[in-house]
Amino acid sequence: MMRGKVALAAAVAGALVLSGCLGQQEEADSGRNADAKDVTLTITSNSVEGGKNELGAKWVNDWVIPEFTKRQKDKGVNVTIRHDGVGVDDADYKAKVALDFGTDIGGDIVEIDGIWLGEFAQGGQVRPLEDVVGEEVDGWDGWEQIPDAVEALGEFEGRRYGVPLGTDGRVIFFNKKLFAQAGLPADWQPTSWEEIISAARKLKALPGVIPLQLNAGTAMSEATTMQGVLPLLAGTGSEIWADGKWQGGTEDVRAVLDVYEQVYRGGLGDPVLQQEAKGRDRSFELFAQNKVGMLLESDYFWRSVVDPTTGVAKMADRDTAVGWAKIPAMTSGSGVDGQDFVSMSGGSIRVINPKTEFPQQAWELLEFMNSAEATKARLGDTAQITQREDVNAEVLAGDPMLSFIAEEVLPLTRFRPGLADYPKVSTALQQATADIVAGSSAAEATAGYQEALVKAVGEDQVSGG
Amino acid sequence: MASRDTAGLGVGRAVAFVSPALLLIGVFLVFPALWTIYIGITDYALTGPSSVAPSVVGLDNFVEALDDALFTNALWLTVVFVLGSAVIGQNLLGFALAWLLRGARPALRRVVEGLVLLSWILPSVVVAYLWIAVLDRDGGTLGALLGSPGTAWLVEYPMASLVIFNTWRGTAFSMMLYGSALAAVPPSQLETARTVGASGWQTVRDVVFPHIRGHVLTNTLLISLWTANDFTPFLLTAGGPNHESETLPIFIYQQAIASGRLGYAAAISVLLLLVNLVVAALYLLLLRRRS
Numbered sequence: 061m062m063r064g065k066v067a068l069a070a071a072v073a074g075a076l077v078l079s080g081c082l083g084q085q086e087e088a089d090s091g092r093n094a095d096a097k098d099v100t101l102t103i104t105s106n107s108v109e110g111g112k113n114e115l116g117a118k119w120v121n122d123w124v125i126p127e128f129t130k131r132q133k134d135k136g137v138n139v140t141i142r143h144d145g146v147g148v149d150d151a152d153y154k155a156k157v158a159l160d161f162g163t164d165i166g167g168d169i170v171e172i173d174g175i176w177l178g179e180f181a182q183g184g185q186v187r188p189l190e191d192v193v194g195e196e197v198d199g200w201d202g203w204e205q206i207p208d209a210v211e212a213l214g215e216f217e218g219r220r221y222g223v224p225l226g227t228d229g230r231v232i233f234f235n236k237k238l239f240a241q242a243g244l245p246a247d248w249q250p251t252s253w254e255e256i257i258s259a260a261r262k263l264k265a266l267p268g269v270i271p272l273q274l275n276a277g278t279a280m281s282e283a284t285t286m287q288g289v290l291p292l293l294a295g296t297g298s299e300i301w302a303d304g305k306w307q308g309g310t311e312d313v314r315a316v317l318d319v320y321e322q323v324y325r326g327g328l329g330d331p332v333l334q335q336e337a338k339g340r341d342r343s344f345e346l347f348a349q350n351k352v353g354m355l356l357e358s359d360y361f362w363r364s365v366v367d368p369t370t371g372v373a374k375m376a377d378r379d380t381a382v383g384w385a386k387i388p389a390m391t392s393g394s395g396v397d398g399q400d401f402v403s404m405s406g407g408s409i410r411v412i413n414p415k416t417e418f419p420q421q422a423w424e425l426l427e428f429m430n431s432a433e434a435t436k437a438r439l440g441d442t443a444q445i446t447q448r449e450d451v452n453a454e455v456l457a458g459d460p461m462l463s464f465i466a467e468e469v470l471p472l473t474r475f476r477p478g479l480a481d482y483p484k485v486s487t488a489l490q491q492a493t494a495d496i497v498a499g500s501s502a503a504e505a506t507a508g509y510q511e512a513l514v515k516a517v518g519e520d521q522v523s524g525g
Numbered sequence: 526m527a528s529r530d531t532a533g534l535g536v537g538r539a540v541a542f543v544s545p546a547l548l549l550i551g552v553f554l555v556f557p558a559l560w561t562i563y564i565g566i567t568d569y570a571l572t573g574p575s576s577v578a579p580s581v582v583g584l585d586n587f588v589e590a591l592d593d594a595l596f597t598n599a600l601w602l603t604v605v606f607v608l609g610s611a612v613i614g615q616n617l618l619g620f621a622l623a624w625l626l627r628g629a630r631p632a633l634r635r636v637v638e639g640l641v642l643l644s645w646i647l648p649s650v651v652v653a654y655l656w657i658a659v660l661d662r663d664g665g666t667l668g669a670l671l672g673s674p675g676t677a678w679l680v681e682y683p684m685a686s687l688v689i690f691n692t693w694r695g696t697a698f699s700m701m702l703y704g705s706a707l708a709a710v711p712p713s714q715l716e717t718a719r720t721v722g723a724s725g726w727q728t729v730r731d732v733v734f735p736h737i738r739g740h741v742l743t744n745t746l747l748i749s750l751w752t753a754n755d756f757t758p759f760l761l762t763a764g765g766p767n768h769e770s771e772t773l774p775i776f777i778y779q780q781a782i783a784s785g786r787l788g789y790a791a792a793i794s795v796l797l798l799l800v801n802l803v804v805a806a807l808y809l810l811l812l813r814r815r816s
Binding site for chain 1: 677
């Protein structure tokens with residue numbers, strides 16, 4: 061018995077000594093391997109041929125890799141690039157990237173959602189480009205082409221960590237065919253929440269049609285916050301983070317949750333869909349099958365979901381069947397800064413893994429991937445709001461939806477606060493909507509949110525309640 | 526001393542013989558367990574400041590867990606899952622199959638055993654895909670068979686679906702174990718029971734059960750522990766809707782990977798380990814009392 065205790069104590073002591081390894085990191089020289097003749101680089105992204113973000117995956121595989129390899133060969137450098145592309149839910153991708161950063165096998169250039177930057181930067185998994193690569197980063201001529209608001213996606217505490225891929229805007233997409241059947245106009249543009257609800261009531265009369273898809277619940281993760289809660293909250297005049305505090309269970313949050321209650325307890329949305337493990341993908345399919353009237357999404361929906369050729373839920377008649385409208389504030393003028401309409405924006409960025417063996421070559425590749433030439437190659441004959449203004453000027457005019465986003469929506473939009481605590485707040489918001497979908501009242505969900513938020517970020521960080 | 530050394534190896538050689546095994550157990554079992562305990566007393570996280578410099582928070586994680594409604598929920602769901610699908614479901618179905626197949630024609634017996642085994646040996650991902658296809662709301666086989674599509678079984682009845690799923694999934698082991706245990710029941714006693722006119726149930730209770738009690742306990746122990754630690758339900762429901770099927774392993778995964786709280790998740794893992802040890806100790810006690 062005694063011997064057992066001694067052995068246990070020794071083992072615990074051993075573990076404590078070893079525990080110095082938890083979370084440790086070493087500094088490295090940014091000029092390492094700068095003259096190497098054989099270079100291996102890996103690009104990690106959430107895109108895969110035949111699946112999610114197919115265009116992005118094809119661009120990396122069929123354009124970036126061969127072009128860059130060829131150009132380096134001309135310089136006498138033998139480069140091997142691997143694309144570590146997966147096509148999974150954003151939350152799963154984030155976990156993969158976070159785990160990758162903890163090991164030595166992660167990609168050299170890693171695509172992440174700009175909103176994760178705060179956490180990764182505070183954890184040291186991602187470091188400022190200047191530290192990883194050197195000061196020449198600031199001399200890149202591409203920065204001039206990137207608007208400040210977009211560049212901010214790749215910044216944390218005033219320092220550049222990554223290069224954005226572009227941005228997006230959120231609108232209400234609607235099915236014009238269903239609208240016609242319900243007696244609603246094809247150029248529909250609501251000016252208050254009440255008009256959205258009344259359109260939903262009319263759509264409810266159509267059999268087998270879900271009037272409104274307003275993302276809710278924890279299974280949809282960030283899509284709930286970004287496409288549902290935050291645009292509505294902006295419509296009340298509040299932002300989730302203001303004056304150094306997070307929005308607690310205030311009247312404005314309550315007003316947002318009231319909408320959820322109206323939609324999901326009032327038969328205007330499908331509560332079951334919100335709770336299914338793959339509910340968001342299903343909602344896309346249902347929209348493409350003309351079974352959803354209205355759906356709040358980013359222009360990603362137009363580009364990558366219902367696109368007739370490359371979408372994950374293709375809609376052959378997208379160009380005639382899908383309409384879009386700006387998201388109205390609660391009532392005219394009640395939005396943030398007195399706006400009548402609101403939106404939210406985000407975007408992905410590419411960072412360089414501080415553990416890369418070839419920081420200089422990784423930066424060269426990153427520069428190359430963000431050149432005007434590469435950005436145009438990425439789009440092919442599609443359109444997207446890229447990070448580069450010179451490219452946008454050329455490509456957006458050809459696509460009515462994306463030029464609408466660029467001209468009408470981006471001037472109104474807001475970005476999420478890139479703080480390390482944001483994901484916790486987002487989770488609490490998702491849980492509040494999940495409670496409503498599961499049967500709670502808006503009042504109960506608001507109280508639960510306040511409690512969860514205080515627990516997550518501390519009482520001194522929460523306003524109202 | 527010499528009388529205890531039945532193998533005649535001597536202490537030195539005996540130690541040499543067991544040390545590879547002990548080393549493996551130490552490296553792959555004892556060390557990870559201690560490591561988990563250590564992480565469990567820190568606020569180690571996947572991202573953010575405490576991923577670089579985790580600090581020791583003592584028993585805070587454990588105290589928080591006991592006060593966390595989601596943890597209590599997960600613990601309760603694990604109990605339901607183990608009792609429903611292992612202790613009752615797999616045990617009874619496995620025994621019933623073994624008992625009924627005893628006298629069946631060899632061909633029939635092989636076919637049934639093959640099918641039951643198939644559900645056990647297929648990879649989890651394949652099985653999960655098949656079950657989602659069966660239980661799907663729009664085009665699910667079950668909905669089509671019942672002639673009433675539109676029920677999202679995994680959303681409306683998540684735990685019931687999982688209990689049935691896991692019973693189906695794991696019965697093969699119990700069936701095989703009971704199959705061989707039943708072969709050890711002396712046929713003469715069964716014969717005697719039949720001549721005195723005992724019913725099927727009376728035979729099982731008074732003749733068969735006393736012979737296989739040890740097997741029942743062993744089987745229940747093993748399948749309970751496997752079920753308590755099973756992660757396959759994640760592939761079906763991901764713990765949803767709204768935590769309604771979030772058993773402890775899934776809760777741990779969600780806390781560690783989705784929320785990035787590695788310290789808290791490690792603390793819960795330790796608690797799950799303790800639950801496992803308590804269950805194992807209980808069964809061992811029962812086994813010992815029997816002998």
